[in-house]
Amino acid sequence: MLSLDVPPPKLPEQAGPLPATPGVAASGRWGPRRKMLLWLSPAVLSQYALDVLAMGPGLEALVIRAVWALSVVLSALRMDEHSASSQRLHTAFQCTMGSLCFIALVLVSGSCDGVYFQFFPCLPLLLCLVYPQDSLSVTISGALCSASAAGMLWMAGRPVSQLLLWGGIIVTVTFVGAYGASEFRKVQRAENEGRLERARREALESLAISERRRAHSEKLATIGQLAASVMHEINNPVAFIGANLDYLEREVLSERREISREELAEVFRETRAGVERVRQIIGDLRGFSRMDAEEPTECAVADVVSDAVRIARLRLRHVARLEVDIPEELPPVLAVRRRLAQVLLNLLVNAGDALEARGHEGSEVRIIGRCEGARVVLRVEDNGPGFPPHVLPRLFETFFTTKGPEKGTGLGLALSRELVEQCGGTLVAENREEGGARLRLEFPVGSTARAAS
Template structure:
């Protein structure tokens, strides 16, 4: 792959190519050592230039994204470098020259430069051992000395290749460990994001109920205040006009009002809290009661709410607050759909039945139902037909996710007689493993 001047100027070279381009002038600069070893000479300079050009041209044409290209150019550089080094040893005096004793070093150096591939280094070791043995044989040295040098070069090559192999294994293990840590961190971040998303949707639902909550709390607070005024007048009056029965009734009403306010605040606090509870068997009637207590605040001025949940329905395995949050989302959505119609004739129903090994809850209303183009996208994240002040597009998507975590299902459909229906199905408690 030729490298244009534009690519070179843009700094898009990879680390291997940059290293080789630095290596080329370094090889050329080693001519100073040749001069010190044998004096100035054209053959040594030519060999240095050829060696540096082979490295530089190979680096420029190498594709670091292709394994085959990397191996081809690595092999070429190792073979070309070994041949050029053998030529330098011959120019510098052969087996009696200063460079001869560096034969074992070249394969080792190549192992450090190219640790990713063993074969090119082994080829270099074979060439160096053949070059060293050939020079000694041509110089008339004993066969034992020839075999000794061949053995030294081969041994150093094998040790270098083994070290490079171990380095590759360690590098691969480190990369796998890094990827595993990144995967775990990503999963942890996703879990945190999901918890925050669920919390945001809870707060959004509570925010939609704020006006109704204020109205609902205002009523008991108003008669608590009136009762306190009455008690103050009667207790301080002389002579006392109120009977003990009247005062007892006022105290009972005051306690009822305080309990009502406490219950509303407790329910809202429970729904807004990010829970980490484990799934347990919970009675469907109790879960529906939890959701209905808050949903009535939204529905009391919009529609009539009917609850038909048999007390003998089998329990389901779920996180009670999560399941109540799902029902609250569905009831608030039904209230939003019916709001424009007016309270007259508007109805919302929660019906519970047992069908075989499944507990089925149906949340129905007699509103306009789901338009055909909306129904397929109803559970998409951030899809909503409401205005920005009423919906985030997360409620139904989150509700389905929470139901599926309990081993159940949530589907939407239109009623034949008009209106919308959300159908929740759960296995009977203990008959399914809940998803974490």
């Protein structure tokens, strides 16, 4: 049988990082942070044109710019974008080197009387914009700039008030920049969490749809196995319905004046019973094959077993004798009735397939229900060959089957266990001591399961 299943999608948190090569992103190209640094390096070097306008051509400024640009390139080559500690180290190195190079430019341009001295408060703010992920490194830069500005003013003999003013301005700008970077990180983190939550929700919805389709395909596969038996079962009542209609036609159209009303009533009763039998078979199959999204409810075990047995008899009628031992007083269980009926039908059909392969008379299938403490236990047993030792550990693996490709998809038992566990139950397989196979289902009593949920 063919399966319409597709592998369920991975949740976002299940996806692992791609392997990385040092210095190169996982895709084989430069990552976004390295690209930014490679663009930043020529930008730093090109600022030498401003140095020429501010203080004329000079080798000192060119050397400082070259050292600054080279530090950016070296940092880009050594940084590992897949390591958070490497990124923090890179940020600290860049902020420190940037601050030291700028301080050197201020000294070259004339210390506190130079044009670059006025831009001391701007450097921490610019670094906050370039590296909003790390406030500590930016704070270190602000401290270096504040101390350098105060030292230059003190060496120039400026009053203490001016030292405090410039130091306060740089500290304030650094604080504002660090606070803004912190708020930016919070907003970015909230957006990332929102995107992740949406992705998780969409993945879970896709997974739920995939599970419903998988369950539906297994239902259709089971019904496909029953098709020949269903045709035979429907053909019997249809045959005597046709015979009764022929009889009625002959009697009504005959020239005999006297027609036995008792015979006509009996024919009508038999015809009505045949029609009802066909309607019941079609109704059971239609209800069983429906895709549903019902919520678990308390359902009587005897009613669920009756639903499954009515369809299973179509498969087992010519294979084995089916015995049902379900006490009416069994407490209800919390489950989706159609899904639990599907599980029981899968187990009964599997038992029929095993007994049919054995190929001799005396085959029996039993479904037994008992209440053991606060749990309801259902056992589906047969007197067939049982499970081979090498098959038993893999019995509930997806796509594992011992049947031929025209009979098994390898989904029936795996799906049955999933459906049982969704209802808070368990499904285990074992061999009977007296021979044959046994599948044991346990469910908490309905009221107990509802209290636990």
